[in-house]
Amino acid sequence: MTTITIENIKKSFGDADILKSVTLDIKDQEFTVLLGPSGCGKSTLLRIIAGLETQDSGVIKIGERDVSALPPRDRNVAMVFQNYAVFPHLTVFENIAFGLRMKKVSDDKIKHNVERTAELMHIEHLLSRYSGQLSGGQRQRVAVARALAVEPDVLLMDEPLSNLDALLRLQMRSELKNVLEESKTTTVYVTHDQVEAMSLADRIAVMNEGRIDQYDNPDEIYRNPATEYVGGFIGNPPMNFLTSPHWSNSAPDGAQKLGIRPEDFLVSMEDQVGYLPVQIQTIEKLGSHQQLTSELEGQGLRINIASELPVQQGGILFLQPKPEKMRWYDVRGEII
Amino acid sequence: MKMDTNNQRESEPTPDVVANYTSTKKVWRWLFISSAAFLIAWVLFPIYLLVVSALSSADVVNGWPKSFIPEFDLETMTFFMNYYGVLAALKNSLVAAAFTMIISIGLGTPAGYALARFDFWGKEAFRMIILLTRAFPMPLLALPLAVIFIQVGLDDTLFGLSLVHASLALPFAVLITASLFLGIPVELEEAAWVLGCNRWQAFYKVVMPLALPGLTASAVFAFVISWNEVFAAAVLTINNQTLTAFLVQSLSASPAEVKFAGGLILILPALLFLYVVRKYLFSMWGISNR
Amino acid sequence: MSKKAYPYVLIMPSVLFLLAFFVYPFLQVFAQAFTHSEGGLTIAHFETIFYDFNFLPSLKNTLLLALVVVPAQLCLAIGMALMISKMEKGRDTVLYVWTIPLGISDLAAGIIWLGLLDQNGFINSFLFHVGIIDEAQSWLNYQNPWAIFAAIVFAEIWRATAILLVILVSGIGLIPKEYYEAAEIFGANAWVRLWKVTLPLLRPSLQTALILRTLLAFEVFAVVMILGGSNMPVLMGEAYNWAFSYRDAGAAAAYAVVILVLSLLFTLFYLRVLRVPKEAQI
Structure with a gap:
């Protein structure tokens, strides 16, 4: 059982509060993604879990063990770094064996573990090479193999795919998903890429200026963004937020804004009851659909519509939000 | 052009x-x-x-x-080697240079590591002192030290001389090693920590092997600084003269063979030195002092 | 040990060492220069050296040498650094050769140039072989102070241009080549690019190089001893003579103070003249 319990973690560098009391419960074998823009504190949180940074206050538990004050070497975690950090002076074999050697594991067991993880990452033919002889993707594989070889309680990954080119990233993403699902290791993964987060995570923790706005599974995060911030961060284009629109007859008490995703509109070319006219400003044809930027009562509105609809720039379109998709947010930007 | x-x-x-x-x-x-x-x-x-x-x-x-x-x-070379005092001076030069090397690398490496890896109160002041040493004619400090060394019994010793030479070489050693360690990604060390190393293990298992060529270069540099230094050597040694002190003090007395052969022996380490350090030539003067 | 203590533990040895062998002797130089042998403040040591017949010539020679050598070396080093930056093939080899003198002491450099300029030297031999002179000429004697001066200038330029070269080459390496391309597109030719792009952006490196090199020029010692002997007194040589030949530590310290003050003045001068505001750096 390796759960991770993070309680009231605070951290500041000088005057900047990087983490403002973060609490998170990660379940055994769960794949958690910390998602947010740069500077939101996600990497700091990961490094605190690893023990590379020390929190100002708060508690970290791995399983039942309080590791808050332990150095990284005593936490039984493994980490994959953004720039891979494959030791240049060691062969791939010795890189993967590094953590096991530190644990004084027997040579037989080392050989077995190294070969097994190398096979898992499809790098068994590279074991005698040095990192200088490897491509970026191969280094990435070595870094993951090195982390898995020590059979850690917790696997930490800091933007591991961000240095790969787009195509390789897609391939590694699906491979990582399979490997990690199989290894059943509790994983915390940091990224700023929402697609990566959506596709990999069991649960996503969306971070905003040192706080966790929402911690839930990807579908829930997409459908019911807990805050205006989450709705605006997830989805491309993001959720629309409209202040006191004419559709607010169904609005609950205290509702300030209507949140509605661009694809959640009923669209008509003619005026109908309950529909409002919007003026189309730009049209982007994306093949599977068209993405419109339009204006409703002086507020910007992004809409995705079927690609067959004959719309024109400057033209008028009639809209109604699907009632079951409407979300209401209060003054503080929180969902009602 | x-x-x-x-x-x-x-x-x-x-x-x-x-x-x-x-x-x-x-x-x-x-x-x-x-x-x-x-x-x-x-x-x-x-x-x-x-x-x-x-x-x-x-x-x-x-x-x-x-x-x-x-x-x-x-x-000429044979004559030089058999000339009275040359062999002893040569040996003295090597010993003083070796001492200088050990002192300046031994003290400079930890300081360079601190500059490269830590942010601490007084860091800029420390860096300033290091840079300041280069804005002074350091060999001159041999003059007061000559007096002090007599008081503490270090006069006319190679160890005393190498202390002065080390004060010349140490600032360079600090700056060179600092830039050396800055060039080694901190993630490599962090990876080692996470994989079970304490700070010291991570240093000698990961940082040391990567820094070794550069450390060698700065050691060789310290060696050459001492090997080439004339003024302090001439002021501080009398019976234990180094080769440079010997040559400078017997200039008028010694025959031409001694001068030219001595000159050749003096420049040999220079050629070797530049070959070893050519990759590090630019970090050597701590030029990133902007 | 707390994490905060690490850096202090690491720098402590070198701090203590520098305090003992840099700061303390540095203060001691002044103490020696301004105190009497029985204690008490005095300017007697300065009077001793000022009234010595070698003081003014040594001051003049040192300053003149620096004044001639440093600018010549600077121009040469800029030229060499620009050439290096334009080289593709053989860049490393050329740089290696050009920086060889870096490892050569001024004593060895003096010996090398003595071999060339001596009465029995190679230059005389060459002139004889091509038939310009019939017998060995003595250049480096007291009748030819300008020849001695010129010889020292050559030896110094030969030996100590390399350090400027290294600093400038790395400085040029820091200038992104987009600046040149931008200047070229806006119609600047090579000459204009040198004056409007390279040199202004190189100012921090020029500053470092000039400070370092000028201070080294004030320390000129062994080259002069070999090529000029007593015919060419310089400050550092006089300090050495007072310390070693006349056994007068106070007067030697007074010379040291003169050299230190000169160094300080020139450092401040360069810092002021070549000042680059932080915002205007690369």
């Missing part, structure tokens, strides 16, 4: 202009190569002539006119 002709604004360059342009380019190219060659000769030729002198017989060294081709006669 490239030279632009002044007709570039014309829309259609005439063949004439193009030909003119290429010929100017040719002239520049020729000038470039010949001045580079001249400067190479300017550096190498005097050294070559020293080798010619050092590898000639005594008659030739003291004779005239001189030939520009070496005889490959070892008489």
